[in-house]
Amino acid sequence: MANLETNFAGIKSPNPFWLASAPPTNTGYQIMNAFRAGWGGAVWKTLGTPIVNVSSRYSAVSYKNNKLMGLNNIELITDRSLEVNLKEIKEVKEKFPKNALIISMMFETKEEWHDCIIRCEDLGVDGFELNYGCPHGMCERGMGSAVGQNPEVCERITSWVTEKATKPVIVKLTPNVTDISKPALAAQRGGANAVSLINTINSVTGINLTTMEPNPTVAGQSSHGGYCGPAVKPIALNMLAELTNNPNFKLPISGIGGIETWQDATEFFLMGATSVQVCTAVMHYGFRIVTDLISGVSNYLDLNNMKHVTDLKGIAAKKLRKWEELDLNYKVIAHIDPEKCISCQLCYIACEDGAHQSIALLPDSRIPIIKEDTCVGCNLCSLVCPVESCISMVEVKTKKKKLVWANHPANPAHI
Amino acid sequence: MPDNSWLPIPKENIIKERFAKTKPIMTPSEAVVESSRCIFCHDAPCINACPTSIDIPMFIRQIMTKNTTGAAKTIFTQNILGKSCGQVCPTSVLCEGACVYHDLNEKPIDIGRLQAYATESAIDKNIRFFEKGKSTGKKVAIIGAGPAGIACAHELTVLGHEVTIFEANKKPGGLNTYGVAPYKFSNEDASKELKYISEIGFKIKTNSPVKEVKKLEKEFDAIFIGTGLGSSRKINIPGENLKGVFGATEFIHNLRAKELKVSVGKNVIVIGGGNTAIDAAVESSLLGANVTIIYRRSEKEQSAYNFEVEHAKKHNVKFMYLTSPVEILGKGNITGVKCIRNKLKKSEIIPQKGSEFVVSCDMLIKASGQKKMVEFFNSISKIKLGNGKIIVNKDFQTTNPKYFAGGDCINGGKEVVNAVANGRDAAHGIDKFLIKNKRK
Structure with missing residues (x-):
């Protein structure tokens, strides 16, 4: 012990x-x-x-x-x-x-x-x-x-x-x-x-x-x-x-x-x-x-x-670092486990009304679908989901190297 | 009646104790705890499972925030008989059956009791949400003050039509007053609810059976039929006229009319496999009888809900499956019933020759369905029936345009909540018919 x-x-x-x-x-x-x-x-x-x-x-x-x-x-x-x-x-x-x-x-x-x-x-x-x-x-x-x-x-x-x-x-x-x-x-x-x-x-x-x-x-x-x-x-x-x-x-x-x-x-x-x-x-x-x-x-x-x-x-x-030290090339997207989903659709309405409109409902199913092309990986759906480990945030592997704000092309101060 | 084979009527306090509510009204703290469990699903499955489409997550949230008045309004907007439905609905096969908690192996939200809690609070305080609409000058007659008729009357009154309900019985309410199990919904519950609803301003004429429709047709612009079903079906075996043989509908009607103060036989046989058989059996058991239900098919085919069967078993009701009565025995009074064993070949019942046996009993209750009021319906011109049920279109209009219908007389016998939904929707059909779509 x-x-x-x-x-x-x-x-x-x-x-x-x-x-x-x-x-x-x-x-x-x-x-x-x-x-x-x-x-x-x-x-x-x-x-x-x-x-x-x-x-x-x-x-x-x-x-x-x-x-x-x-x-x-x-x-x-x-x-x-x-x-x-x-x-x-x-x-x-x-x-x-x-x-x-x-x-x-x-x-x-x-x-x-x-x-x-x-x-x-x-x-x-x-x-x-x-x-x-x-x-x-x-x-x-x-x-x-x-x-x-x-x-x-x-x-x-x-x-x-x-x-x-x-x-x-x-x-x-x-x-x-x-x-x-x-x-x-x-x-x-x-x-x-x-x-x-x-x-x-x-x-x-x-x-x-x-x-x-x-x-x-x-x-x-x-x-x-x-x-x-x-x-x-x-x-x-x-x-x-x-x-x-x-x-x-x-x-x-x-x-x-x-x-x-x-x-x-x-x-x-x-x-x-x-x-x-x-x-x-x-x-x-x-x-x-x-x-x-x-x-x-x-x-x-x-x-x-x-x-x-x-x-x-x-x-x-x-x-725990300054925001500017975080990797802007890192990306996660949500994944819903259809086996675990209880179809409460709280993730759907949270994303639809409160986040990035990246979860869809299909006509014949109550299980929501992640729109992977628009999902920003904000975590909100996984936070509101009442089922343990039903929605996971999965890393999207890219070959890109770490990129911080100081070096980002969108930063006006970046040369 | 033979003296020693019939039981004395239990004392009032014993009746009260035995017929106590199986789902009592929640306390405020119970309501807050239970409502807090609801996760407020989007496009909630419970709403879709409710025949009246009550916004269940919304009213539960309102109970949670102690906005009980708001909760009652949410319920009554969809279902003016929300109180009785909360107490008598088979919630485990409707809203609660659809609760997403089942998928988590968690107890579903106790929706029925939450609904009863919020609605009772509003009824007790006489908080009113609806008023008589601006008069259209149109008059509507409703035949039958059961759930369909009451729901239709209320909605029509809100829409501004003048409504009169004609009720054959001494008291209004239909099955809520004379049919449902008193440990779910009592006479007092029924009269309180009816008083609350009818105060909006429609007339109920009791002791007024409609025998002749011609007069009504002259006086009213439209007529809604909400008569429900008729008397218990015969089982067509010898001995059906012996003393001590009752139809379930009549037995229960009498029980409710006499406020549970009735005598039953020591040994009671109930014939049938539906929910009415269960009610009659449990009620007899609560009055002190030894009760056996005889059903011709097996447990699997039984139309009674599982939870009702379990409830009967809890009250020591015995079940004899794959058995049919062939003769009721006795001289003057019933002494027993001769039965035969059946085998099932797919859905065909094959009586087993030589398997006959006798079960002695002091009372027999026939619960093998109710007759349809075909004779009455046929007295109205141009109304078409299908299988004894009145045929209606999506506006609940019959084949005679002046007549509308809803509830058990169109569906052959469903829940109170189905009747309420029909009555409410028929009111809009009638409104459309009366004012020719001029309403905006």
């Missing part, structure tokens, strides 16, 4: 699956249950100056009958006292010394940061995560994403922490920026040992059509929240790849954003993550999902003759 043991910027854990700083890591009770279930590590729900939370706090996006495609929250950091949290941190670390326990923090002044770091390190915690990400509530007070969105502030506050901390420091980045490399490089300059991404995305999940109030509602009003869950995974993967592929960025990355299954986790590793953090999936299904994360990734590694989970690191990121 493949080895899942992880060393993330010096933080060791039995596997790379951590709970993200969020409601599932609110208490020692929860985290101990999570460790018993098999989670390798946990990032404690953000400690900070006292706050009060609203009721209600969460709202979600369903797709057809699937709940929690996306989840949105307007909950703030921990609403329990620092003393209670520290007492429980001590207990967890004593009972589960081998699991990674990382403390998320968010403070205003240098003194507050330092005080918390000292008190946590005394308890034997494994590292810190700086919450520069929360896009709601705390940012109005100059914290959370207000820090993550301003590289200078990000660097300064990071340096306050790193000058004091002896344990590894992770900076958690907000995706609510136009260029993720700016705050990431600022964190690196500030002395951070790693980053984690993504925190939640600014969002309004929807409006209650009975009351015409946005969700979630607090006494008839709402506030924008932070979006997470399966819906945000593509955004997270892209930002992860941007950092992995940035030659100036050298720190390990803990991937966050919509991870629910072992496949999701594997994709994050392939895009360059060293550990991954999960929240929404646990809020939906509980800690038990880690069983499949562990066995799924292990089996995948075995299948690919890989010994260690780090063998996956960044393989796919290398294949």
Whole structure:
């Protein structure tokens, strides 16, 4: 069986699956249950100056009958006292010394940061995560994403922490920026040992059509929240790849954003993550999902003759290039397997109304036919087909060499 | 009736329990879950399989988006009896039988129950989608308030014609009221649906059998015949007049008319292999009888749908195939039936001499088809029949141009949904006839 043991910027854990700083890591009770279930590590729900939370706090996006495609929250950091949290941190670390326990923090002044770091390190915690990400509530007070969105502030506050901390420091980045490399490089300059991404995305999940109030509602009003869950995974993967592929960025990355299954986790590793953090999936299904994360990734590694989970690191990121580097002579066209086709004709209408009018219907058959001379190989038909591997995209072999835009005759700049 | 061979009428709560809906109305969450499964096929096979061509993927999508009112309108636009059809249609051989999910070995979408869900919601809230059209001054008589007649009346009313339905029975509805299995569609369902539909403004005269058409011809500009079929066919063997021998149509009619409060024999024999035989058998079984269906051919030739046969088996109905009754036994009251075994040589039935045997029973139900109302049809001048069925053209016009017809009287006995389609389309034929294509 493949080895899942992880060393993330010096933080060791039995596997790379951590709970993200969020409601599932609110208490020692929860985290101990999570460790018993098999989670390798946990990032404690953000400690900070006292706050009060609203009721209600969460709202979600369903797709057809699937709940929690996306989840949105307007909950703030921990609403329990620092003393209670520290007492429980001590207990967890004593009972589960081998699991990674990382403390998320968010403070205003240098003194507050330092005080918390000292008190946590005394308890034997494994590292810190700086919450520069929360896009709601705390940012109005100059914290959370207000820090993550301003590289200078990000660097300064990071340096306050790193000058004091002896344990590894992770900076958690907000995706609510136009260029993720700016705050990431600022964190690196500030002395951070790693980053984690993504925190939640600014969002309004929807409006209650009975009351015409946005969700979630607090006494008839709402506030924008932070979006997470399966819906945000593509955004997270892209930002992860941007950092992995940035030659100036050298720190390990803990991937966050919509991870629910072992496949999701594997994709994050392939895009360059060293550990991954999960929240929404646990809020939906509980800690038990880690069983499949562990066995799924292990089996995948075995299948690919890989010994260690780090063998996956960044393989796919290398294949994510600028558009202009893509081969314009490469061509695929769709192929429908008539044996598998259930004749729903969704491919036909998708191509006809939504793409390139390259699928035809014949008078005496319900099975659509690809018009190979006009098919551009866009994939749409294969994406809407409800049958596994019924429509495949088949490469059209040509003897042409790779041709990129820079060298293409249609490029006005090409000489 | 001999006392100990007949069963007491079950108590009301027991009847209610035993005759509970086999396909109950969905809850809103069931409807959302089920509708979410539909993949919204292009040119969907289910639409083509529906005799009334309801845009099924569209109404299912509307249920999914909780636009139940829109869903009901989509259904009623094609089929004003969409509620009863949702509940009584043999969906597994129509829309659901055509669902592409079969090719994936997945359970097809539960279209019938989704349809019943959306339509019931609109009927309960009395959300109305159609109104009486601008008056054309034309009057149409409809003979028979069954599904064909009701569908025709509704469509004609929308088109602006003045409609009067003449119904022989005490209540309108035809088979929906007096024929279909009550665990599919109850008396209450039937009267609710009829009230909803007829509120558009057509007249239904009940207890008004049409014996003489001359008067109607004078008063009305066109006449639609939707009389369905007649009484149960005789089986032409000795003993048919003994007490305890019933025709299936009459047995079921009585059962529905008495709101299921009828007594049946302890041991019931049903003769026949069609869906009506199954209904009569299951209903007898639910009333407490031991029931055996006797059918002259084998299981393969049986015209009842497989799912109906399975349903009967679930209710402990026994089947005796390749068997024909030769004599009904008894003195005054039936005591049994003498039968003979058959062999099949291709489709020819060859009774096996010397194989006769007697099955005792307290009641016998003949379900070997219904008579056609030939006598009545022949009383109308110039109407041509083929095999006892009224011959119509594509506009559902008979050979007497003033008369149109649809439903069981033209097709020999099909589903409610076929009758609805005929009635609706005949209304357009009548409209064309009455206003000579002047409508734009």
